Amino acid sequence: MSTTLYTAPGAAGWVVHWLLIELDVPHELRLLDFAKKEQKSPEYLRLNPAGVVPTLVVAGQPMTEAAAIVMQLADTHPAASLAPALATTERARYYQWMLFCANTLQPAFRAWWYPSEPAGEANIDAVKASARTRIEAGFERVDAHLAANGPYLLGEHISTADFMFTMLMRWSRGMPKPATDWPQLAAFVARMKARPSFRTLYEREGLTEWV
Ligand SMILES: N[C@@H](CCC(=O)N[C@@H](CS)C(=O)NCC(=O)O)C(=O)O
Structure with a gap:
């Protein structure tokens, strides 16, 4: 079954790429060049009409988000046990943290990185200030959660939510208060970075920051 990942170095496909490596899934990597707007090309828009990365194509079927x-x-x-069994309390918590990442934190990062999108160039400062507040509140919440319920978001068992959250932490590295300023988050990410797949991911995306 052929698998192709379309992403850009360090972008939202980073977590997908990391899991493909972690799960040892054979795949082809297609790194798009944002400077050339390759994510807006007619061929790519056929796979991902939003013109964003990632897109994962498995056996000819594109999937986005x-x-x-x-x-x-x-x-x-x-076999990797990266998601709890269906219809369990753990699964409910898993949905909660995955959606917290995707629905609460990730849009705040989109606003931070693309601040003219919500309300134009004139409101960039207000949009960034609001994004920063929301991101820091999210980190505060997870830091307290890990202190009480860690070491991972679901407790003892690692899940894809931890990989997703690590990506969001990484995106804060140049912000006024990066995620690693919170002690539980710093300890958490040190564990995630120790995974051999993390190093491979960095090599394959050609990344050097936040190692
Ligand atoms: N909700 C989407 C958001 C993806 C997204 O915003 N990707 C950014 C990179 S982190 C992107 O492709 N930006 C290029 C653009 O918007 O033109 C997802 O999680 O897949």
Whole structure:
């Protein structure tokens, strides 16, 4: 079954790429060049009409939305136990943290990185200030959660939510208060970075920051 990931270095496909490596899924990597607007090319828009990355094409079927893709990868590779069993309390918590990442934190990062989108160039400062407040509140919440319920978001068992959250932490590295300023988050990410797949991911995307 052929698998192709379209992403850009360090972008939202980072978590998908990381899980493909972690799960040992053979795949082809297509790194798009944002400077050349390759994510807006007619060929790519046929796969992902929003013109964003990632897109994962499995056996000819394109799938978009990073969080949805990683949940699907966990379910289709059950031996790795990266998602709890259906209809359990743990599964409910898993949905909660995945959606917290995708629905609460990730849009705040989109606003931080693309601040003219919500309300034009004139409101960039207000949009960034609001994004920063929301991101820091999210980190505060997870830091307290890990202190009480860690070491991972679901407790003892690692899940795709931890990989997703690590990506969001990484995106804060140049912000006024990066995620690693919170002690539990710093300890958490040190564990995630120690995974051999993390190093491979960095090599394949050609990344050097936040190692
Ligand atoms: N909700 C989407 C958001 C994806 C997204 O915003 N990707 C950014 C990179 S992190 C992108 O492709 N930006 C290029 C653009 O908007 O033109 C997902 O999670 O897949």
